[in-house]
Amino acid sequence: MIYKQLIKAKSLNLLAVLVLFSSVSNATQTTPESEALIEELVKQISSTMIAVVDAEKKAGKDVNDLHITLDIPGKHSPNLGLILNVDDKKGFRVLNVTPGSLAESLEIRQGDLIAAINGVSPDSSDKKVVFAELENTLPGDTIIFDVYRNGVTKRIEALVEGQYTPAIKLEIGESSAKNEQESSVEEQEASASNKIEDNETLSESSVCGVISTFFKPPETRNLYSVFISQIGERKILSSNTSYKLPPGKHVIRVHEAIDDPFFKRYTRSTVHRGQFLDFEIEVKENTTYYLAAEFNRNARFKERTGDYWKPVVWRVREDRPCEL
Template sequence: MRIDEAGMRKRVPCLALAMLFALVGGANAEDGARTAASSEATRGSNPAVEQRLREELRALVAELVESGAFGDRSAQEISLAIDAPAQRVSNLGLLVDSAHAADDGLHVLAVTPGGSAERMGLRAGDVLLALNGTRLAGVAGAAAILRRSVDELPNGSPLVFEARRDGRTQTFSGKLSSVELPAMHLSIGGGAKPAASTGSPAAVPPIAAAQGCGRLSDFDVAPRQQQLHAAKILSIDGAVPGPGGSKSYEVPAGHHVLKIAERIESRYLAFNDRLRNSGPDSRHKTLEVDVEPNTTLFVAARLDDAKRNEWRDGAYWEPVVWRTSPESCD
């Protein structure tokens, strides 16, 4: 589980766009694709901000088209309307081990550089015992309790963590930072809406409401300074995820097996693409994940700097879940 605020204040316009695509699935079209924004949506807006959003959207759409997400469809055949409700995003920049329950507390796996958790003094290896008096040690679903406790707090609320470090109990305090994202609507293209992915195996089955659901996302916002790079979800439990062109896939809560392809830019590697593609499935690997209800898991390809020269069997990279974000799933 990750509660993350990576780059939140520095990239608010870009973040709004990223959150839109991460929540409801990516889209793409060529540079000439038509974007529609109603007069109500733009009334009173800052022209410079609006222009920046348009430019970043154009660049993102062009990149997605070049990646082949829409196959051989022309721009005239693409049509997609995306809506996202207004929401508050509260992030800590804190990655905890939610996959393995521990009676001694929530183990911190990593913190985002410059994030709230790091500013409070928390670091990898700490064990969280309580937040604002709510116990996280020796209780079932501690990761979900932490996430829910943070989500229920208003912006600027005090945060007081009790944690164990090197055998000693310490207190770390700070304030919650959150961002209010407006409701958004995006319309791209004017052709027929793309259908779900076809071919064998079949598309991922519909979600059973009684099970609860979450999402898996390969939207690329992973920080390169942490050796995290773009990845593509090729299959979920042996099924091709859909609809085609999406970057976020709804799945039942529980255990899933993913087939992941790395999309690391060649400039980060010490060998050429001929060697890179020479081994069978060297760019494809399996990743097993546990998806909690109302949670989105972001996947990426982690480049192993110590094995940057080892192209055989894809030794240079591993698929990882680099971020986990709370998100309602109906």
């Protein structure tokens, strides 16, 4: 996540830790500090919902029909903890360092100047390219900072660790009995389908690999986000970003989400569902494959033929334990 400050600063605190519970009772024993935070969170949710109800009333809607669900999967993210002013001509000026972050552990301080990242200097290269070095950093990567302070430049090399954001499940309001019944039927069908698929995919071994669309690919390399709608014959939720698969060849249906100023769409498919292509990938055990849409600017007018893009694996992470 990147946040802009008043002076066009960008934040590299890539993880906002949110812990939401569908009820006040905890499934696990939490510390007094966590319980206090949860109580504060409940107050914030209640306050926000009062504003939502007021907005619905003003729109003439029946608030008794209000039913909102949030279901966000858990994920691992790097926690660099840097808020930077990217407009400094000499480099990236550190505006703030998040407590408990990697930057704090490396003793990077407010006011420091990051003169280079992974050997690439912002004053001699396109700053977007340099900033992409930070945006595309994943847990397990090694990152190198050249930090200038008090007339001295110090090189700092560190292994980026990840932090885990738990899955978020939140339901607001009550669905009608009919919706509940339909939902129950759908859940039963999905459960039965999953059981069948598990029996079909699981063999003697439970090892697996992962395909992922979680991390944003570097647009400086003409790579853009994608989402997956189908794996083999199985249709899946496009809101999910990672899928465990047994080793072997799999056909993935990938939709492009190209957002490039040189690309103008002339045909309109379903909202936010760009054109799709079926993409075959051979999955190896304990390996993660990050997918992207490679945009061909020279063919940007060939939207109808689909020649303007193709799905690619833009990054591979090996030796990442995976178990079905």
